Amino acid sequence: MLQNLKTAIREKFVMQKLAAEALEMNAGNLTKLIKSTPEEAGRMRNETISKLERVFSEYNIEWILGRSEIKYKEDAELSQSAAGQNSYSKMPNPQGSGFLLTNGKGLGAIADDEMAMFDDEGNTKFYEISPGVYRMKVPLVPETAKAGYLTGFADAEYLEDQEYIVTTVYKYHKGKYRAFRVIGDSMDVDRRTTFVHGDVIIGRELKKELWNSRFHTHKYPFYVFVTKNDGILFKELTSHDVENGILTLHSLNEDKDAFPDFELNLEDVALVFNIVKRESEI
Amino acid sequence: MAPYFENVKDKIDLSELVEKHLQEREIFKSTGDEKVFLVSGKQPRPSRTRLVSVNVLAALKDTETGSTEGVLNINIQDHDTLWIEYIGEYIQLIMDEAIVSNYRLTYNNEHLFKVADGLFFKNLKFNFSKI
Structure with missing residues (x-):
């Protein structure tokens, strides 16, 4: 049985038939596919594998087929x-x-002797790979660490153990950056600006002393809020009441019953990251 | 090749049927401070609190077998999480395995969200199939 395929379907679709529809196969064939033995999976038609790669583009196809432990394609x-x-x-x-x-x-890999740069606070590492093109190494906040994020965040040793995302940038970015993985489908919408489950987003921390100024809502309207009690939120900021510290947050998903707009008081927030980049697969 | 499924989300009236089904219960007939605002997701929300809304999230008709299956959301919003838990448990009890008109509903899962300071929202998901 392709248990990982079953898991991916459960994570990405509210019902198996929606997955069948996306995979352009009937419900019976999808059930049969999930029940495939490892031998059958090994003989899977290229066309079926291509469909799986297209629909589950954020997942590692080898993981879906039960041949790898690495779940996400980017990893x-x-x-x-x-x-x-x-x-x-x-x-x-x-x-x-x-x-x-x-x-x-080997540009995707960073050799030990490449030129490395740190920002003023020694936070983000940069590697110059050609003139004006840098690879930026950003700590990825792992899903499993979310519950303990606040206590572990400032711990240098903890950060040393972290996974990193490496991304290409064209100028030297100052500041503290963190990468997050998008969970769920609250920001998934059928438009150019969409964030699907498994996407990696990179955010620049907005220091607390800047919270009294109006946050961007035009060029970079997406934010990650690390709240004091309710975990990590990733939303579009639609308005910022600077005087009272109230943010109005919006989910891109058009199912407004499941994902209504809501307000967040900055008093309940520990850290704010303005999302500046999304790493996603086509 | 004809598609295997037809999206019938906007063609079925299950949210209205479930709304009527719930409306018959005493708890939804209360008035005054105890009033529960029960609406189908297609209607505007009459209140921010003591609100129960019903909407069809997805509905697909299998063009080969003719069967229709989907997912129904029942959402509960209030400032009091105890009330949300109470009404959520009640709705789950009466709607799980319920037959409403010609649909059978099966409880799937639920999640509680904080939507604003002091305002909470529970989403109950039911799978449904047309009998």
Whole structure:
């Protein structure tokens, strides 16, 4: 049985038939697909695999087919990229001095001797990979750490153990950045600006002393709020009552019964991150 | 190739049927401070509190078998989480395995959200199928 496929369907669709519709197969065939044995999964038609890759684009197809422990595609790519870096590092340098640490194909991986930069507070690491193009290394707040996020956040050792997301940027960004993974479908809408379950978003922390100024609601209207009691919220900010510290938050999902707009008092918030980038697969 | 499913969310009247089904219960007939505002999701919300709204989240008709299945939301909003728990439990008891007109409902799951300072919202999900 393809247990991981079943899990992905449950995470992404409210009913299995919606998954069947998205996969362009009838309900019976999807049930049969889920019940596939490992041998049957090994003989799966390329067309079916392509459909699974398209519909579950944020998941690692090998995980869906039960052949990998890495759930998300991005993590799988990072892992492959890191493995690639190791293999390049073992390539002998034709010029005879030790080993080549990178080559053109290895841009996704960061070699130890590349130029690294830190911001004024020593927070975010940058690596210059070509003039004016940088790779920025951002700590990923893991799903499992969310409940304990507030207590562990300032702990340097804790951060050392964290997963990182590496993203390409074209200018030097100051400030403290964190990456988050989107959970659920509250921000999923059939428009260009959508955030689907599993997407990785990168946010810049807005220091508390700036909370008395009006937050952006036009160019970068998406925010992550780490609340004191209710976990981490990712929403669109539609208005900011600066005087009273009240934010009006909006979910992109058009099902307003399940995801109504609501107000959040900044007194209930510990950290604010303005989302500046989304890493997502097509 | 004809599609395997037809989206019939806007063609079925299950939210109105469930609203009427609930309206027959004593608890939804209370007046004054005890009044519960029960509406179908297609109607405007008459209140921010003591609000129960019913809406069809998804409904698909299988074009091969003719069967219709979907998901129904019953949402409860109030400032008092105890009341939300009480009414949520009550709705789950009377709607799980209920047959409303020609639909059978089965309780699926529920989640409680904080929507504003002192305002909470519970979403109950029921799977349904046309008999």
